[in-house]
Amino acid sequence: MRVLVVHNRYSSAQPSGENRVVDEEVTLLRAAGHRVGLFERRSDSIGSRSLLGKAAVPLLVPWNPAVRTELAARLRAERPDVVHVHNVFPLLSPSVLAACADAGVPVVATLHNYTQVCPPGTLHRAGRACGECVGPKVPLAAVRHGCYRDSRLATVPLAVGLAVNRRRWWSGVERFLCISAAQRELLVRSGMPAGRLVVKHNFVPDPGAVRTGPGRHLLFLGRLTEAKGVRLLMAAWEEVAAGGGVGVPLVIAGAGPLDREVAAWAEGREDVRFAGLYDPARVREAVAGAVAVVAPSEARETFGLVVAEAMAAGVPVVAAGHGGFSELVEDGVTGLLHRPGDAVSLATLMRRIAADPGRNEEMGRAARHRYDRFFSPAVGLERLVEEYRAAIAGRTESMGGS
Known part of the structure; x- marks a missing residue:
């Protein structure tokens, strides 16, 4: 199978479980004989931009037209069977979905957090659980509270991106991979299309040894x-x-x-x-x-x-x-x-x-x-390939079997 993985890598200064998951899935797929390409941006690159370039980053969060053009060209050249989207914030944006639609390539998206219903993706504010923005509404509460980095200004691009791209996400992705049933249940309650939301747990590599003795x-x-x-x-x-x-x-x-x-x-x-x-x-x-x-x-x-x-x-x-x-x-x-x-x-x-x-x-x-x-790699690989095939079949069916 030919797979193109789309991911905006988080800053290397902070440990990222999401980066790890992406890397381990790519390694697992390649080891199983699948051809896997990467279409990435790195948040580390923001630091080397000019002052004007840094100031422009928030404008790219809701939509990055250059990424749409670049990814569409790559899809036409490589013709993958499926695109697997992970994180698109802040440098990729949901414009990747438009590029996939342009090329007629089915999309699978792993939902690592709650950014589909909560601008910072945490459902947590001021030391407690928060669900004010959950549901089919404009997330004005997040802006009012400054939920991202305790800043109203920094929260605006996320809230705008969520509001204007919600329908694009829901119609442009064949399979959303939720990483727990609890996550899926909340997202279904928020109005996301239940038929496209499936549970596929993350896996972790076998450490090669188990604990011996009582522990220290x-x-x-x-x-x-x-x-x-x-x-x-x-x-x-x-x-x-x-x-x-x-x-x-x-x-x-x-x-x-x-x-x-x-x-x-x-x-x-x-x-x-x-x-x-x-x-x-x-x-x-x-x-x-x-x-x-x-x-x-x-x-x-x-x-x-x-x-x-x-x-x-x-x-x-x-x-x-x-x-x-x-x-x-x-x-x-x-x-x-x-x-x-x-x-x-x-x-x-x-x-x-x-x-x-x-x-x-x-x-x-x-x-x-x-x-x-x-949660083993063998189970993770089986479920991942199963969902890729389902996405491909779904896109083929929606196109009338062409």
Whole structure:
């Protein structure tokens, strides 16, 4: 199969699960013998633009005519069977859909977040869940609140792009790949076409080894933001420490806006280690050495790669009981789900998962079994190719079999 992957890569200064997913899918498809091309833009390139060029970037967010022309020419030259769209913000724009329509190539789009109904894509604002813009309406609330980067001005291009391109997305994509059933359910409720929305979970590569022994630490791994539950975790750990601890330290690995706050909180403590940003090898080592991975996101995650990575290593998870986490984690079987936003609930479950090594080991084995069934590369490849074929068949049918 000939596949062209379209993706605007996020800044390399910040860890991006979405970039990882794209890279791993491309590698998987190529290893299976499919011919995969890339049509990319990189957000890193914005920094090297002139002052005028940087100022023009927001104008390209709703529509980039140069991208439409360039991609259409490439599609005519390469004639792929299907185009797989991932992120188009900020340099590609929904003009890629027009280029695919010009060339008559079917489109599959992975929805990594909630940008179809929420300009910043998080459904999270001011430390709590938010759904003000969900539904078939102009997302004026996002502009009023300055939801993207706490700036009304920066939010305007996203809100405009969502409003003017909504119908183009819904009619121009044959198959939307939701990465959890919870995400699909919310998007269907918002008015997106249910018949085009399917669930295809992300996969994670097999780390090559599973946990041996009881584990040496509890591990938070991810971006250091309030939405990821970092402040909630710190509050919960104070509860744990006040009760005498759990016998192992908390390791916090990642980078983000709360770097300094986390470092200051951890400084001088024997029960906490702030590790900063790990490279992939250190990530695998840290996960495989964990009593449990803690994922206390206050935003409703669409999936949760860190949860799947823990499962692959035979490690249970303590996660917030909402969004994609409720689907990934079988509560009491492969991990434990705490009440979202509740520090006491999170502290209680961190104590519980560390208190019974035998039960913890059982949950770890069950987690690995669940990974093999739902989140392994073999399953990911099968589902991906299946959806490509469905998109091709759908486009052929809509064209009258021509």
